[in-house]
Amino acid sequence: MTPAQLAALLRTVLLDAVDAGDVALSREDVPDTVKVERPRQREHGDWATNVAMQLAKKAGTNPRGLAELLAARLQQADGVAAVEVAGPGFLNVRVDTGAAGELARAVVEAGAEYGRTEAKAGTRINLEFVSANPTGPIHIGGVRWAAVGDSLARVLQATGAEVTREYYFNDHGAQIDRFARSLLARACGEEPPEDGYGGQYIQDIADAVLQDVAAAGETDPRTLPRPMAQEVFRARGVERMFGEIRASLHEFGVDFDVYFHEDSLHESGAVERAVQRLREAGHVYEADGATWLRTTAFGDDKDRVIIKSDGNAAYIAGDIAYYLDKRERGFDEVIIMLGADHHGYIGRMMAVCAAFGDTPDVNLQILIGQMVNLLKDGAPLRMSKRAGTVVTMEDLVDAVGVDAARYSLARSSADTTLDIDLDLLVQRSNDNPVYYVQYAHARIRNVARNAAEHGVLREDAFDAGTLDQPADGVLLAALAQFPEVVTRAAELREPHRVARYLESLAGAYHKWYDQCRVTPRGEDPVDDTHRTRLWLNDATGQVIANGLGLLGVSAPERM
Structure with a gap:
């Protein structure tokens, strides 16, 4: 019996009690x-609910x-x-054992769909992440956001x-000017300006x-006047750099729907339209000669200049227009993933969200990621050969x-600083x-191949009641948790929950492997227990593959 089946059964029991007049509730109540969940202590049962409370x-x-009252009714239900x-x-x-064991067959038959739900069906989400400036290779902080x-x-x-994956291409502003000047300097055999960019990649x-x-x-371009030459390096250099960024992300298994x-x-007038809309809203x-947004009315610590006294748009004006553009494209939820140095961005943007009449933390959600430290030979790795x-x-x-890069970056909560031991990630060990x-x-997969060689075939039989050993129950219980893990990971915006679950499931499987056999010993005949355990074996493989797929990590057939 899956958690969803038990939840449905509990609801039916409640409705029957209401209809019988045993409970002073309406069906709408x-x-x-x-909600059902695993008790903290397994001896308390397979599942627990606080619905009566x-x-x-x-x-x-x-x-x-x-x-x-509910217990007496529930006790009479099949399973x-x-x-x-x-x-x-x-x-x-x-x-009962049979009801629990049925999950093995249900998982195998569901295949890649097991764990998937319709909890967010009909919701359009714009998810913006990475968005590294096209002025250099993606640094390790951006790589974390790519994986997460x-x-x-x-x-x-x-x-x-x-979900629409979106990359915000920062091709406007001072950092692009510095990038272009750095390229021009290198092309002319000069050192980049003090505020420019270094590293071998600039020369390349x-x-x-x-x-x-x-x-x-x-x-x-080196024969052209300096301003004209800089524009050549701006246009072609940004295109080259961004092409490399896109190629690197693709090789990392990350592709965006919108760039x-x-x-x-700024060119389309979107900034002016967004400012005008906020102006009309009062x-x-x-x-002081500038145009201000009254963000303090929506919880910000100070009002924000959106058009400077020189007539140019402040940086936040582009962010305001960009948020409005996403909402006008029909997205119900806008999620933005930012680095550790952007905490100050949250208050002002939530105020912008509210000023447009939207709901902060619902229509706009901002996730902040912390730093990543790479360790090699026990010491921090701080410098790239190429980026410098x-x-x-x-x-x-x-x-x-x-695989190891994506998994290691996604397996920890993004709001915590992460230390990654490169030496550990190349080890073929349980550590x-x-x-x-x-x-x-x-x-x-090796167990499945070995079973086929011994004539153990799933199609020949399935008897859920034979999965009666404690290790069978522990493994089935772990498999049953997967849909809830996925749902919670989505609700809390915490994909690391999937990774930690997979590690727990792998542990349960390894113990089951040591205690329960899929193939007979010696000359013993194949029986229904072997065949049914093959279903359980394959169900576990399906869930691990499904979970790894959610992390963008491969599920190898052999190692």
């Missing part, structure tokens, strides 16, 4: 979904009394072995949401721009591979978390 006040009774009332009104439910952001997109899609891109210009039969150019907001005023100043995506992938999970999948 009964929740659409009754939630509804007792409305029903005009005490929680324990309502729980006892329920025992129901106990605990504490102030918890219901602890034990399902893409995993979050997959998790949200698994709950039925329509400058050389590539010169080659592109020559191939196109255009004038060597939104910051410049387009949230804009003039002071930071560790890049290529450095990490070259050191440990895409390496990605190896531990992937090895479990490879072992599962």
